[in-house]
Each structure stands twice: as C-alpha cells, then as structure tokens.
Amino acid sequence: MTVVEDFAQGSGRVPLSACPACAAAPSAERIAALRAVRDGRIMLSLPLAHCAACISTVEGALSAVPGVRSTRVNLTQKRVSVDAGPEVTAAALISVLKAEGQEAHELDPGLLSATETDKQGRDLLMRLGVAFFSMMNVMLLSVAVWSGAEDATRDLFHWISAAIALPTVIFAGQPFFKSAWASLRVGRLGMDVPISLALILASSISVYETWMSGHHAYFDAAVMLAFFLLVGRYLDHRTRAIARSAAEELAALEVPRATVLVDGTEVETAISAVLAGNTVLVRPGARMPVDGVVIHGASEVDRSLLTGESLPVRAGEGTLVCAGEVNLTGPLTLRVTAAGKDSSLHRMADLVAVAEGAKTRYTSLADRAARAYSPLVHILSFGAFGYWMWATGGDLRYAINISAAVLIITCPCALGLAVPAVITSASGRLFRKGLLIKHGTALERIAEVDTVVFDKTGTLTMGVPEPVGLLDHPGEVLAVAAALAAGSSHPLARALAEGARSAGVALADVCDVLEVPGHGIEGRWQGQRVRLGRADWVGAKAIAETATYLSMAGSTHAFAFTDRPRPGAEMAVAALRAAGMQIELLSGDAEAPVRDLAERLGIANWRAGVLPAEKAARVAELSALGRKVLMVGDGLNDTAALAAAHVSISPATALDAARVASDIVLLGQDMAPIADAVRIGRQSARRMVENFFISGGYNVVAVPLALMGLATPLAAALAMSLSSITVSLNAMRLK
Amino acid sequence: MEILAILIPVSLFLGGVGLVAFFWAMKTKQFDDPDGDAQRILTKEWDDKPKP
Numbered sequence: 001m002t003v004v005e006d007f008a009q010g011s012g013r014v015p016l017s018a019c020p021a022c023a024a025a026p027s028a029e030r031i032a033a034l035r036a037v038r039d040g041r042i043m044l045s046l047p048l049a050h051c052a053a054c055i056s057t058v059e060g061a062l063s064a065v066p067g068v069r070s071t072r073v074n075l076t077q078k079r080v081s082v083d084a085g086p087e088v089t090a091a092a093l094i095s096v097l098k099a100e101g102q103e104a105h106e107l108d109p110g111l112l113s114a115t116e117t118d119k120q121g122r123d124l125l126m127r128l129g130v131a132f133f134s135m136m137n138v139m140l141l142s143v144a145v146w147s148g149a150e151d152a153t154r155d156l157f158h159w160i161s162a163a164i165a166l167p168t169v170i171f172a173g174q175p176f177f178k179s180a181w182a183s184l185r186v187g188r189l190g191m192d193v194p195i196s197l198a199l200i201l202a203s204s205i206s207v208y209e210t211w212m213s214g215h216h217a218y219f220d221a222a223v224m225l226a227f228f229l230l231v232g233r234y235l236d237h238r239t240r241a242i243a244r245s246a247a248e249e250l251a252a253l254e255v256p257r258a259t260v261l262v263d264g265t266e267v268e269t270a271i272s273a274v275l276a277g278n279t280v281l282v283r284p285g286a287r288m289p290v291d292g293v294v295i296h297g298a299s300e301v302d303r304s305l306l307t308g309e310s311l312p313v314r315a316g317e318g319t320l321v322c323a324g325e326v327n328l329t330g331p332l333t334l335r336v337t338a339a340g341k342d343s344s345l346h347r348m349a350d351l352v353a354v355a356e357g358a359k360t361r362y363t364s365l366a367d368r369a370a371r372a373y374s375p376l377v378h379i380l381s382f383g384a385f386g387y388w389m390w391a392t393g394g395d396l397r398y399a400i401n402i403s404a405a406v407l408i409i410t411c412p413c414a415l416g417l418a419v420p421a422v423i424t425s426a427s428g429r430l431f432r433k434g435l436l437i438k439h440g441t442a443l444e445r446i447a448e449v450d451t452v453v454f455d456k457t458g459t460l461t462m463g464v465p466e467p468v469g470l471l472d473h474p475g476e477v478l479a480v481a482a483a484l485a486a487g488s489s490h491p492l493a494r495a496l497a498e499g500a501r502s503a504g505v506a507l508a509d510v511c512d513v514l515e516v517p518g519h520g521i522e523g524r525w526q527g528q529r530v531r532l533g534r535a536d537w538v539g540a541k542a543i544a545e546t547a548t549y550l551s552m553a554g555s556t557h558a559f560a561f562t563d564r565p566r567p568g569a570e571m572a573v574a575a576l577r578a579a580g581m582q583i584e585l586l587s588g589d590a591e592a593p594v595r596d597l598a599e600r601l602g603i604a605n606w607r608a609g610v611l612p613a614e615k616a617a618r619v620a621e622l623s624a625l626g627r628k629v630l631m632v633g634d635g636l637n638d639t640a641a642l643a644a645a646h647v648s649i650s651p652a653t654a655l656d657a658a659r660v661a662s663d664i665v666l667l668g669q670d671m672a673p674i675a676d677a678v679r680i681g682r683q684s685a686r687r688m689v690e691n692f693f694i695s696g697g698y699n700v701v702a703v704p705l706a707l708m709g710l711a712t713p714l715a716a717a718l719a720m721s722l723s724s725i726t727v728s729l730n731a732m733r734l735k
Numbered sequence: 736m737e738i739l740a741i742l743i744p745v746s747l748f749l750g751g752v753g754l755v756a757f758f759w760a761m762k763t764k765q766f767d768d769p770d771g772d773a774q775r776i777l778t779k780e781w782d783d784k785p786k787p
Binding site: 051052053055056073074075076077118122125126129130133136137140141153156160164 | 736739743746747750751753754757758761766767768769770771774775777778780
C-alpha cells in the first residue's frame with residue numbers, strides 16, 4: 001500500500017523524458033530516496049542564518065540532541081538537514097534552535113526535489129568545463145596558425161586541434177543536437193537547428209581541410225561556439241533552478257498534516273492518507289486540511305483566502321467548510337467529505353493547470369528572434385554555396401568552405417546569450433528586492449503590461465483588522481470592551497485589545513468571562529451581563545463595516561474595523577500610476593471596506609462583491625480589449641484570474657494554488673517591489689532587444705565579408721567573442 | 736621546432752589535470768554550498784583535529 005503511494009508521489013516529480021526506461025529508473029531511485037527520507041531525515045529552513053557563528057551554533061545545538069546522528073547546514077540555501085532516529089521530531093529540534101536564537105521552520109523533504117535539477121545542472125556544468133578546456137587548448141594552437149605557422153607545422157596543429165575539438169563537439173554539443181532533433185521532428189526551425197548545423201558543418205569541413213592540408217580550419221570556432229552557447233544554457237538553467245527551489249521551499253513550508261480522530265484518540269496523519277468519511281479535528285488558528293461538514297463544535301471561519309470576504313463567517317453543526325479556510329475561535333470536528341486530490345483546493349489547482357497550458361502560447365522575444373533569424377541564416381548560407389558553385393565553375397570545396405564560414409559567423413552565439421544573461425541579471429536583482437521570478441518569460445510579459453488589477457483582502461491589505469475611531473466611544477464602554485476582548489483569540493478581539501492597550505485604556509473589572517465559540521465573549525460587570533461579539537447575538541443592529549458589537553447596560557455599541565493596508569501598497573499604486581498604468585480593484589468583499597480602501601489608495605476604478613468567475617471574466621474582457629493585464633492576488637478566488645492574466649504576482653502568504661498560478665512571488669510583506677518589477681521588466685525587455693541588435697550589428701559587418709569569401713577563422717573567432725562579451729556587459733547594465 | 740613535441744603534450748597534460756580537478760570537485764559536491772564553505776573556514780571548531 002505504502003509502496004504504491006510512494007511510487008505515485010515519486011513518478012509525479014520525475015521530469016518528462018523521451019525514453020520510458022529512463023523515466024522509470026529515477027522513480028525507483030526516488031522511492032528509495034523517499035524511504036530514506038521517511039526514516040528520519042528532517043529538513044529545517046533557517047531564514048536568519050548568515051554567518052560562520054550561525055553554522056556552528058546550529059550544528060552544535062542539534063548534534064547535542066539525543067538521537068541525532070549528523071547535521072549539516074547549507075548556508076547558500078539557508079537550510080539544515082538532520083539525520084536522526086525516528087524518536088526525534090521536527091518540533092523538538094525547532095524549539096532547541098529557538099532557545100539558541102535561531103528561527104526555524106519545518107520543510108517537507110518530499111517536496112524538495114533538489115536532486116534532479118542538481119543532476120541536470122551538474123551535467124551542463126560538466127559539458128561547460130569540457131568545452132572551456134578544449135577551447136583554451138585549441139585557441140593556443142590556433143594562435144600559432146594565425147601568426148603564420150606553415151606546411152607540416154600547421155597540419156600538425158590542425159590535427160591536434162581536431163583530436164581535441166571533435167570529441168568536445170560530440171560531448172558538449174549534445175544538448176543542442178537533442179533539442180534540434182526534437183524541433184525538426186515536429187517540423188520547426190528553432191535556434192538549435194542552425195547551431196547544430198554550424199557545429200557539424202564546421203567540424204566536418206575542418207577535418208576535410210586538414211586532410212587536404214588546407215589553410216583554414218574552424219575547430220576553434222566550433223568549440224568556442226559550443227562554449228558560449230553552453231554558458232547561455234547554464235545561466236538559463238541556474239536562474240530557473242533557483243526560482244524553482246525557492247518556490248518549492250514555499251510549498252514545503254506547509255507540511256500537510258491533519259489530526260484524525262480514531263476511536264476518540266487523536267492521530268497526526270499526512271493529508272494524503274485522510275479518507276472521505278474520517279473524522280478530523282481542527283484547532284482554532286489552524287487551516288482546514290480537507291473539505292467537510294462540521295459535526296461538532298461552534299466557531300467562526302475566515303474565508304478570506306477563498307472568497308475575499310474579510311468578515312469571519314459563523315460555523316456550527318452542519319456547516320460545510322472547504323480546505324484552505326482558517327478556523328478562528330473554537331475547535332471543530334469535521335466529517336471529511338473530500339480530501340487530497342478531490343478537495344476543492346485541488347480542483348482549483350487543476351483549473352489553474354489548464355490555464356497554465358494556455359499561457360505557454362506566449363512566444364518569447366528569443367523565440368520570435370529565432371523564428372525570423374534561423375530561416376535567414378539558412379538562406380544566406382545556401383545562397384552563398386549556390387553562388388560560389390556557379391562563380392567558380394563547380395569548385396565544391398571552395399563553395400562549402402564559404403557556406404560553412406557564413407553559418408559560423410551568422411551563428412547566434414550572442415543570440416544564445418542575449419536573453420539568459422539579461423534574465424539572470426534582472427532576476428538576481430529582483431530576488432534581492434524580495435521578488436521571485438518563477439517564469440522565464442515573466443519579465444518580458446510584465447514589460448508589456450498597461451493595466452493592473454488588484455485583489456483587496458490579503459493583497460493590498462494585510463488581512464489584519466485595525467480598529468477605527470476607538471476613542472469616540474465613552475471611556476467606560478471602551479474599558480469593558482477591552483476587558484472582554486483580552487480573553488479571546490479572535491482576530492477582531494485581539495485587534496480591539498491591542499488598540500485599547502496602545503491607547504492607554506485601563507481594563508474594567510469584568511468577571512466570569514466566558515467565550516462562546518461562534519458567537520463572542522460574555523462576562524459580568526458590576527453585576528450586569530455584558531457581551532462582545534456578533535450583532536445578532538448581542539442584539540445590535542449590524543453596520544456596513546466589519547465590526548464587533550458590545551451590549552452593556554441595555555444599550556449596544558459597534559466597534560468598526562478596517563483592514564490595515566500592506567506596507568508600501570500606497571507607494572506601489574502611486575508608482576504604477578506614474579508609470580502610466582490603469583489600476584483596478586476587484587474584491588469579493590463587501591462594498592464599504594472596498595470603497596474605504598480604494599479612497600485611501602486613490603484607486604478610482606473599484607468593484608466589490610465580485611465572484612471568482614467574474615474576476616477571471618473581467619481579466620479576460622480586458623485582454624479581449626487588447627489590454628495586457630497584470631493581476632495581483634492571493635486567494636483561491638483569484639487563482640483563475642491570476643492564470644488568465646498576461647502576467648501575475650502573488651504574495652508569499654497566498655495559498656499554494658495561487659502561488660502556483662502566478663509568475664512572480666512577492667517574498668516580503670512590502671508591496672513596493674511590484675513597481676520595481678515593472679520598471680526592471682521594462683528595462684530588461686529593452687536590454688534584450690538591444691542585445692539582439694548588437695549581435696545583429698556584428699553580423700551586418702561580418703556577413704558580407706563571409707559571403708565574399710574573405711572571412712578567416714580569426715575573423716570568425718573575433719566576431720564571436722566580441723559580440724558575446726558586449727552582450728553580457730550590456731545585460732549587466734540593468735539597474 | 737622539436738621542442739613542440741614536448742611542449743604540446745605538456746600543455747595538454749596540464750590542462751587535463753585542471754579538467755580532472757574540476758570533475759573531481761563537482762563529483763564531491765563542492766559547488767553545493769559556496770556561501771557556507773566560505774564561512775566555515777572561519778570557524779575555530781575543528782582547528783586542532785579534523786571533524787570525525
């Protein structure tokens with residue numbers, strides 16, 4: 001049973017491969033790895049670790065825990081992996097680290113598939129190393145040839161170069177050959193087709209020339225081409241690997257566990273093992289792990305991540321709750337109606353997967369350049385071949401030489417670097433500002449954006465209430481309310497108590513305080529019953545804003561709350577407007593709080609009470625009008641809109657489904673980096689286009705020379721290295 | 736020019752040593768945690784004897 005489950009998990013993470021056997025083998029490995037993981041490897045994230053002392057503290061403290069076999073801190077990834085016996089729990093280790101002043105969070109090791117991306121990256125790095133080694137050696141030999149080695153010496157040098165270059169091209173060129181073959185099979189001319197053709201043609205013509213004791217051999221050009229293109233590939237891979245591992249870490253932070261009640265005892269279970277019909281206990285403050293019906297208990301649930309409503313909803317026996325909602329006041333016992341793959345959260349994730357598929361239809365700048373460029377390269381090369389065949393009266397060797405030179409010179413060495421260099425530089429810069437670029441084309445897409453659609457709860461606001469006009473209430477009322485509120489963990493009560501404390505209100509003497517889950521708190525003050533809670537419970541008339549109500553001495557008082565805007569929200573909105581964006585606010589919340597926030601941030605275009613489908617429809621409508629929409633949202637009700645938008649951003653506090661659907665994740669609390677993202681996105685799109693023009697410019701100079709038959713291997717090597725270096729330097733100009 | 740017969744093999748050999756060293760460094764996962772390794776060298780913990 002468990003083996004089957006392991007296999008399903010393992011195979012889900014294995015990257016698609018052309019050969020079924022290769023795909024099967026890693027999953028067997030993965031089963032073994034997962035097994036080992038279960039046996040007691042614990043991964044903790046250490047967001048604050050930064051120095052040598054941190055490493056010693058963490059490793060020392062953890063090694064001292066009985067049962068721990070070994071620990072190793074990885075400072076680059078800010079993680080520690082602990083090899084320990086089954087008796088050691090993550091919670092125990094976290095408290096040990098807390099005592100040492102280190103913040104730690106448990107990570108789900110099954111979700112961190114670092115090994116596979118590592119293997120790919122190491123493979124690329126290996127090819128890069130080989131290409132570099134042979135480029136240096138062949139280049140040394142070539143310098144001798146360029147400076148005038150003749151006859152037997154030149155032939156010897158050419159033969160040695162061939163002995164180094166041919167195995168290198170075969171080994172290092174494999175990524176290009178594979179992807180060229182893949183694109184040819186579906187009948188497309190990608191960038192890798194001219195690259196592979198140039199590599200093969202340059203190597204074979206050089207071997208032939210060497211055999212015939214000819215003057216020109218292009219071994220140096222072939223290995224240099226392979227080297228520069230591999231640099232581009234590697235940069236591209238590394239950026240994506242970093243983004244992926246950071247995104248995985250966010251997902252792995254939510255260790256999915258549920259407390260299942262079996263014959264009255266509580267058992268901690270992985271969510272994947274919870275079945276429909278089980279009974280699950282959800283404590284106050286916890287997120288619902290499954291869809292279910294409340295069979296016992298009363299509480300309030302926060303649905304803001306699912307619907308955008310900021311006001312908690314009452315939950316009692318018979319209430320349907322969905323995975324992802326947060327239980328606020330009392331413990332709830334649920335009968336599970338759907339768990340894991342069938343839960344509403346997962347169904348939404350499937351919708352997102354469909355929308356993701358649509359997004360890949362975006363053709364990146366690099367693809368567009370390749371589409372225009374690669375037919376041109378082939379036409380030029382074949383044209384040169386035909387012309388020289390005709391002009392020399394059928395000198396095949398000369399004509400092939402010229403067409404190989406054309407192919408090498410036009411070959412998009414700089415084009416292969418133009419985009420990866422810019423993306424690496426830009427995403428590194430944005431990562432330091434707290435933005436995680438998940439998608440390679442996200443930067444180009446954000447550069448085209450002209451409309452920004454915001455969600456309210458949890459995105460523009462923190463989802464944390466803040467009392468308004470607290471001091472307008474009579475002192476006695478406030479003192480009683482604060483005293484009652486101090487006894488509850490409900491977010492509104494906590495905000496009220498906090499507000500009263502900072503205003504310096506002395507608490508009234510209230511006794512017999514009792515929390516009634518799902519309703520509020522009641523107590524006794526000067527012999528009278530006082531209640532703080534929902535409007536219908538205390539007998540007050542509900543007001544439009546989010547509020548809690550107090551009944552005392554026969555009268556009722558309403559305490560209104562507003563949602564605190566995220567720090568930097570105002571700045572981000574202002575900066576986006578200054579950049580010429582149209583801004584809209586679509587919220588599932590009630591009208592009053594939305595209007596309030598829109599006025600505060602100066603957003604003229606807002607709508608309240610919007611359903612999830614309406615959000616997606618509005619985004620689609622804007623797109624149909626030819627607008628490029630940037631969607632910023634965090635909840636389940638935003639996921640469809642996030643996936644439908646041209647490009648999307650979600651905060652790290654968002655639901656997993658929303659983070660998966662979005663292209664960029666905001667890691668910190670501050671919203672201001674969104675404006676930076678747009679600015680840097682525009683800049684990097686400009687740099688990419690510039691880079692294309694730079695490498696095009698080199699071609700404009702070099703191609704006529706090659707066509708006339710004047711290009712020597714030295715000219716090819718110069719053009720190639722100069723254009724690659726200029727392009728990389730241009731990419732680093734990003735600010 | 737006979738010196739070439741010695742110098743070229745020597746230069747190729749030295750380059751090859753570098754390449755093998757690079758492979759070895761990669762096999763032993765020395766690029767997994769560059770920040771950590773840079774910091775670890777500063778600790779005094781295992782100065783007297785190597786870590787068991």
